[in-house]
Amino acid sequence: MSMDVGKAKNQLQEFVVRSLGKPDLADSDDIFEVGEATSLYSMELVLFIEEKLGIPLDDDDLERDNFSTIDAMGSLIERKWDAA
Amino acid sequence: MHLERVGVVGAGVIGVGVIQDLAQTGHDTLAIDVDGEALGRAERILRRSIRLHHLVAGTGQPLNVNEIMSRIRFSTDLELLRDRRFVVENVTEDWSIKQPLYEQLDQICDPSCVFAANTSVIPITKIAAATSRPSQVIGMHFMNPVPLKPVVEMIRGYHTSDTTIAIATQLLSQMDKSAILVNDSPGFVSNRVLMVTINEAAFVLDEGVATAQSVDTIFKDCFGHRMGPLETADLIGVDTILRSIEALREELGDSKYRPCPLLKTMVNAGLLGRKSGKGFYTYEQPGNGEQRDVDGRG
Numbered sequence: 001m002s003m004d005v006g007k008a009k010n011q012l013q014e015f016v017v018r019s020l021g022k023p024d025l026a027d028s029d030d031i032f033e034v035g036e037a038t039s040l041y042s043m044e045l046v047l048f049i050e051e052k053l054g055i056p057l058d059d060d061d062l063e064r065d066n067f068s069t070i071d072a073m074g075s076l077i078e079r080k081w082d083a084a
Numbered sequence: 085m086h087l088e089r090v091g092v093v094g095a096g097v098i099g100v101g102v103i104q105d106l107a108q109t110g111h112d113t114l115a116i117d118v119d120g121e122a123l124g125r126a127e128r129i130l131r132r133s134i135r136l137h138h139l140v141a142g143t144g145q146p147l148n149v150n151e152i153m154s155r156i157r158f159s160t161d162l163e164l165l166r167d168r169r170f171v172v173e174n175v176t177e178d179w180s181i182k183q184p185l186y187e188q189l190d191q192i193c194d195p196s197c198v199f200a201a202n203t204s205v206i207p208i209t210k211i212a213a214a215t216s217r218p219s220q221v222i223g224m225h226f227m228n229p230v231p232l233k234p235v236v237e238m239i240r241g242y243h244t245s246d247t248t249i250a251i252a253t254q255l256l257s258q259m260d261k262s263a264i265l266v267n268d269s270p271g272f273v274s275n276r277v278l279m280v281t282i283n284e285a286a287f288v289l290d291e292g293v294a295t296a297q298s299v300d301t302i303f304k305d306c307f308g309h310r311m312g313p314l315e316t317a318d319l320i321g322v323d324t325i326l327r328s329i330e331a332l333r334e335e336l337g338d339s340k341y342r343p344c345p346l347l348k349t350m351v352n353a354g355l356l357g358r359k360s361g362k363g364f365y366t367y368e369q370p371g372n373g374e375q376r377d378v379d380g381r382g
Binding site: 038039042043046047062064067 | 132133135136138139140141142144146229232297310
């Protein structure tokens with residue numbers, strides 16, 4: 001992996017804020033609860049993590065809870081990074 | 085009667101959704117497209133969509149991708165449809181493509197086979213007339229994304245029989261879907277109303293009355309719609325929108341269906357919406373996902 005985990009998390013955070021057009025989105029906000037993201041958006045998040053950040057996800061990782069907040073996605077990235 | 089084997093012709097955006105839904109609900113699915121590359125693309129999208137289906141649908145339990153994919157056969161050969169009793173047609177909304185296709189299907193398929201036209205705009209009675217079995221032709225207007233939409237607009241053509249309606253309803257039931265039956269008319273209900281709305285939204289944007297985001301936010305936050313008209317256009321495909329509004333004008337002959345010139349410009353420029361990565365909005369990855377930023381219009 002060519003970047004460090006902190007940079008990967010930052011890129012993800014920037015992507016979510018930009019793609020949802022919500023500069024004031026808190027890292028702990030549930031993006032599905034606040035009505036900013038449709039269920040299709042979860043597919044885009046997986047593709048971003050796998051294809052843009054180059055972090056492959058296992059089927060077990062594909063749970064809504066892992067993608068509901070920026071914090072949760074950051075934790076997921078850290079876990080995958082440590083396991084790699 | 086349980087329908088086991090279903091044919092799907094046309095592996096574009098909506099066709100892929102129908103293929104995915106059929107395979108996920110246990111059907112032996114034959115996917116036909118004249119374009120081999122489109123089939124390769126469809127296979128990649130299907131693998132990805134099935135893998136992520138539980139996440140997108142919020143159903144919790146992951147699906148067995150290989151098992152579901154094993155129910156799908158891909159081919160460019162229409163002749164393979166010979167053993168099907170039900171065919172869903174999803175080719176481009178262009179009469180010059182649909183008419184010869186139905187003539188071919190009529191020759192190839194078993195006399196008992198039902199044809200469901202997954203069209204959003206071409207009259208079912210007109211399609212039926214291209215075959216020798218007009219009572220077995222029905223409209224099934226699936227919505228995108230197909231696996232997430234539980235209701236289908238079903239259209240009874242002039243000659244469509246009650247038996248055909250029952251068979252089509254049975255298939256939908258097997259796909260965990262239901263139908264709203266309407267009579268044949270250009271654009272039916274959904275598109276006749278929706279296309280005029282999207283076309284007018286494009287005019288509003290083109291005239292600088294409001295930005296794309298403002299137009300869509302009014303529909304979402306004021307009317308409670310889940311998506312605004314321009315986001316919807318990007319999801320459906322701007323080229324499909326243009327063809328649909330042109331078809332309404334052709335069929336109904338009323339100038340209120342005059343396409344907004346912006347739609348033509350966008351199609352000429354390749355700004356087709358989500359599938360091309362850019363339409364009224366720009367998307368991170370073509371073919372998927374959420375809007376990213378608003379075009380600098382308005």
